[in-house]
Amino acid sequence: MRLRPEAAAERAVRASLPSILLAVTALFAWPSDARAGAWARGRGEAYAKASVSYLKAEEMFDDSGDPRPLFDPALYERSRYVERGSALYVEYGAFRLLTLLGSLPLKLADQDADGLAGSGDLHGEAFGFADLHLGARVPLHRGRWAAAIEQDLKIPLRGTPEVVSTMPTLSTGFADFGAALCLGTSLPSLRGYGQGSIGYRIRGGRTAEEKYWDLETGLEPARVLRVRFRYDGVHSQRGGGGAVATDAPVPGVGEQDFQRIAPTLAIALGGSNEVSITWRRVIDGRSTLRSSEWEVGLSFLGKVVPAPGL
Known part of the structure; x- marks a missing residue:
């Protein structure tokens, strides 16, 4: 979104983004x-x-893992x-x-910097x-402890980004495929659970392949209160090299290592529905944003359209 007729239209869309986001949330008002x-x-x-x-970042971790x-x-x-x-x-x-999975993000990304010594401002x-994710989860074991294989196919909804551009990148423009082994166990005495996964992602184009993992635990200390903590990371198989001077390392487009923490506080709305607030912080990495992110979510869990059985 951005005095040409097209610019006026883009500004109108940008001005209405908060309403669009609220409408999307209200329309789908449902996870957690x-x-x-x-x-x-x-x-x-x-x-x-x-x-x-x-999400906001004013620094990044360089290729050696140092903030700059x-x-x-x-x-x-x-x-x-x-x-946003x-x-x-x-x-x-x-x-x-077979459990089917899908996700779709809508984003407005801005990057800015003030120029020095004759350099123009950057905007x-x-x-x-961004990218559409479609996947499937196949259970290997059920019960107090559970195991599953989860596959994820990323389908780009945008073309390959320009090599030199001041616009943030929302996609690599290539399809990716990942698969992970997931393990979890319920903790009845604590009214909680623990789970973790480890996986490998094959990325399209020249984007390096990557390993990814996560650990998560959750407790329900009161009937309407739920607390969760997640620790996840990605390790890229790239040979080196970082973001160029006019391109911040945008989340999700690859060629980055990171470790991130994410505590969540959720309130049950009745049944299995809830509203949650999550804070995510990248605490370490290479060629990635040193970012903080706040998320508010609404979730739904229950029976919907009947499905055939096996």
Whole structure:
């Protein structure tokens, strides 16, 4: 979104983005039975989460893992990257042995910096859907402890980004495929659970392949209160090299290592529905944003359209 007729239209869209995000949330107003990764959904059972988020970064971790400004400090100062978004995530138990997964994010990304010593100010923005994710979870074991294989196919909804551009990148423009082994266990005496996963992603184009993992635990200390903590990370198989001076390392487009923490506080709304607030912080990495993100989500879990059984 950005005095040409097209510019006026883009500004109108940008001005209405908060309303768009609110409408998306209200329309899909549904996620957070967090016991997901290792647990398959029952036949005909659906879990969905609609969320709005705000991410900001003023520094990045360079290729050696040291914090530095987003852009070349000899050319720019007061640099920042901001991302406002909305997302929908859905799981559906198509069969007892197959849970279908899908997610779609909508983003408005801005990057800015003030120029030094004759350098012009830097500004770029991008708005639109990022990549569509479609996947499946196949249970290997059910019961107090659970195991599953989860596959994820990323379908780009945008073309390959320009090599030199001040606009943030929302997609690599290539399809990716990942698969992970997920393990989890319930903790009845603590009214909680623990789970973890480890996986490998094959990325399209020249983007390096990557390993990814996560650990998560959750407790229900009171009938309406739920607390969760997640620790996840990605390790890229790239040979080296970082972001260029006019391009911040946008989340999700690859060639980055990171470790991130994410505590969540959720309030039950009745049944399995809830509203949650999550804070995510990248605490370490290479060629990635040193970002903080806030997310508010609404979730739904229950039986919907009947599904055939196996």
